[in-house]
Amino acid sequence: MMIHCDHWFQHLWAFSLCLLWMAVMKSEASPLNCQSSCVCASDIISCSKKELTLVPSGLPSYTSMLDLSHNNIVRLRAEWTPVPLKKLHTFLLSHNSITFVSADAFSLTPNLRHLDLSSNKLHSLEENAFSALENLEVLLLYKNAITHIDRSAFDEMHLLQKLYLSQNHLTRFPMELVKDGEKLPELALLDVSYNEIKNLPVSQLRTLPAWISNGLYLHGNPLTCDCELYGLLWNWHVRKLSSTVDFRDELKCRLISQNKVNTISVFSLNGSDGLNCSVVREAGLEAYLGETVTLNCDTKLRGMTQVWVTPGNELVLTDPGESPSNRSVSVLSNGSLQIRPIRVEDRGTYTCYAHGKFLNETLYVTLSVFNFTQHVHQETLNTAYTTLVGCVASVILVLIYLYLTPCRCWCQPGNKGQGEDRESIHSSVLSATPNHETTSDKAALSRHVAFLEPPGDLRGQNGKLKPNGSQDAPGIKGSHFQPSSPHRKLSDPGSISSVFSDTPIVV
């Protein structure tokens, strides 16, 4: 036996095969040796720092925790345990030299909840690498050499809550792991810090609920500086999300200026030596008369109890009981507030008080309601369109008239002026018609809205975070558009520019 091994010693693979064969022979012969190679405390088995190159054999089926950290294990094959370990919930394999984990390695340990593969030498996570682990809650993969994650590597891991991928060589942010919450519905912590990610899908990250962003660790990556990134992280910081507050100083980005690369703090990008970024504050929610509106309470943690208070300082009861009309204001089972149908009086700042075991939060959602339904609004557009057609027709008529008149040169300037006047009478209405092909429909709509009835103080301030929200809300009720109102100044850049873009046509 030994002679056989010596003969092939120069071939490493053969050597390990040989060892494996020896281990298999041993496992059939004897149960686990709890005196020399491992320490056993009933269901806990610790074989840490024993210079093992293979998983010890003869593990008892009642093992609930297995510690194989600080050894020299290179591979985790499918047959590492010949017997099912149904009670195994914690498996520690950190500080080994693992380069390979078989896709079937965990088929006999279906109840694992905690798996530590940190500080190893994994290069990539293959298809369905961890799919058998349907009960896994925590997966530690930090300090490996992972460059590639197959999109299906974490499929079926419905209970995974924490995934640590820090200190690897990832160049792409694995957006599919957090998007829509379908793949990993329970994931509340994804650590991709200290990788090689240069660009983030900022617009997609913006849409994530706060309870995911709160545990999305991005620091220590060579991010490229831009104002989108600044806006995202600034927003997260204002929300006091752990991922940005706890690692504020490590959130850096690379700014290329005069052929030099400067690594600066993302939060200094608003300074003039950075990119001079400014923050675009989120507009509040907007709704049309009669719609069903759902206000989300975007809490930092999940499983909080939400209590909603309306702008009129009324508490919204979870069970509104029988209401005489079809109108209902109620808290849905997921904590969102639903109002249907919405009335103009419903606008203002809503407050969500969220209570949890570890955290209490107060959030504000600003809602503006247009004093017309979306349907009626479309009719207005149609009216405007017919007016346009009418106007074009009359201009053509005027031109025909001009060409048919004998004294063309004498009459033309005067008539031309009249034609312009006539056009300008309609232009204030027409400015919102869909014939502006460059602007999107939505832009055209909000432009029209801004002109008829600017939501003024309701918009422009950070919709989700209005600190002193409710006081000014009652004043809005029933009020009409006041052009000289001081609130006008607060309206968002969109509505200001809409006024500018409309006026030159009128004057």
Ligand SMILES: *[C@@H]1O[C@H](CO)[C@@H](O)[C@H](O)[C@H]1NC(C)=O
């Ligand atoms: C940049 O924002 C920080 C707050 O995040 C503020 O303290 C600082 O004054 C701002 N700098 C400039 C130049 O606006």
Ligand SMILES: *[C@@H]1O[C@H](CO)[C@@H](O)[C@H](O)[C@H]1NC(C)=O
């Ligand atoms: C930075 O932006 C502000 C406002 O947007 C402007 O007043 C200031 O001049 C800018 N500074 C530089 C150095 O560009």
Ligand SMILES: *[C@@H]1O[C@H](CO)[C@@H](O)[C@H](O)[C@H]1NC(C)=O
């Ligand atoms: C709560 O449920 C409603 C309707 O089912 C949905 O529109 C809303 O987005 C949900 N809110 C959250 C925070 O998931």
Ligand SMILES: *[C@@H]1O[C@H](CO)[C@@H](O)[C@H](O)[C@H]1NC(C)=O
């Ligand atoms: C309630 O809704 C039904 C249709 O869904 C309608 O026929 C009825 O008039 C409504 N009642 C009130 C009081 O609005």
Ligand SMILES: *[C@@H]1O[C@H](CO)[C@@H](O)[C@H](O)[C@H]1NC(C)=O
């Ligand atoms: C949250 O507020 C309640 C009272 O409303 C208090 O009893 C509880 O201790 C608070 N929890 C935390 C984590 O601050």
Ligand SMILES: *[C@@H]1O[C@H](CO)[C@@H](O)[C@H](O)[C@H]1NC(C)=O
């Ligand atoms: C909504 O508009 C109508 C006229 O179109 C007006 O009579 C009514 O007072 C307005 N309601 C509010 C709350 O502004």
